[in-house]
Amino acid sequence: MDINDNSNIEAFVLREFNYRESSKIIEVFAKDLGKISIIAKGVLNKKNSNLSSTQRFVKASYNLYRSGDRFYGIKDASLINSYSKSNKNFDIIIYKSAICDLLLRTIDLDQRDFVYNLIDTSWESFEKASENYLNIFLCFLLKYISFSGFKPNLKDCSYCGEKINPNSAFFSIENGGLICHRCKKHIRDRIYISRDEYLYILKLLYTPSVEVSQIDISIDKKKISKLIIDYCLECLDIKKFSSLEWVMK
Ligand SMILES: [Zn+2]
Structure with missing residues (x-):
């Protein structure tokens, strides 16, 4: 599998929910890929820097790994726009x-x-x-x-x-x-x-x-x-x- 295929994926977070103790699952609309589900493991831990990129309505760029057919996981992410006023x-x-x-x-x-x-x-x-x-x-x-x-x-x-x-x-x-x-x-x-x-x-x-x-x-x-x-x-x-x-x- 070519993991580079899943780097710098730009997407909008449509929905987020907590998963187990410290993780989240987000559903995003990604450029080229459309709707996909992403697991953000450990994102609710205090020192995790990806949290802001998993909030509903933000636009972010993700480096992903494949985890099943339409399921992905986050390696790391960077926030593109938090739309701080409108959100x-x-x-x-x-x-x-x-x-x-x-x-x-x-x-x-x-x-x-x-x-x-x-x-x-x-x-x-x-x-x-x-x-x-x-x-x-x-x-x-x-x-x-x-x-x-x-x-x-x-x-x-x-x-x-x-x-x-x-x-x-x-x-x-x-x-x-x-x-x-x-x-x-x-x-x-x-x-x-x-x-x-x-x-x-x-x-x-x-x-x-x-x-x-x-x-x-x-x-x-x-x-x-x-x-x-x-x-x-x-x-x-x-x-x-x-x-x-x-x-x-
Ligand atoms: Zn008529």
């Missing part, structure tokens, strides 16, 4: 928890680079933003779901294909996008979308993640959050989980 913000912690829990519940996509970069830019955006954290969270969901093959149809009616008039549009989770006013009578799960709500969703999808906290459109945030979350869960075929409930409180 102390209660709202951001809730959003990040929901993103990590979502990633832990879904199957790795083939193009792991995309997901890795999306986490990277989202964590960076949370750290830099001073407001509108919800935008960053919803932007993550929309981009993640789009990349998974469920990009919501926002330009044309998902039922008849006619161009959507933003002044009179509805969203249908079942149909995967907007519905025009002529087709609304055929769609049972339609949700009315105002012009501003339409623009908000459009901007979330097409604005780079680092600028998304600057989108400032006055809308019913609860309604649109619920819509995007429900759409996401439906597409990925997963049930609501507790950190998502927190987001919606």
Whole structure:
């Protein structure tokens, strides 16, 4: 086995838990490798220097050894970014928890680079933003779901294909996008979308993640959050989980 293959692996910690007396198991999203589980032996001992690289939400670089099929162990690690500001913000912690829990519940996509970069830019955006954290969270969901093959149809009616008039549009989770006013009578799960709500969703999808906290459109945030979350869960075929409930409180 070529142990050099597992050196300098950059990853984001999605979840951590203590294991036996002094060890931890962390689940990370690693560049190229995607989701893997890592055991950090003895990391809770006082003199161990790897502890900071095993905390939830940090970005770190690991030198690993192989321990079974999808299981690794840490030889040593170095912290790349602790996101010291955002990882102390209660709202951001809730959003990040929901993103990590979502990633832990879904199957790795083939193009792991995309997901890795999306986490990277989202964590960076949370750290830099001073407001509108919800935008960053919803932007993550929309981009993640789009990349998974469920990009919501926002330009044309998902039922008849006619161009959507933003002044009179509805969203249908079942149909995967907007519905025009002529087709609304055929769609049972339609949700009315105002012009501003339409623009908000459009901007979330097409604005780079680092600028998304600057989108400032006055809308019913609860309604649109619920819509995007429900759409996401439906597409990925997963049930609501507790950190998502927190987001919606
Ligand atoms: Zn239509």
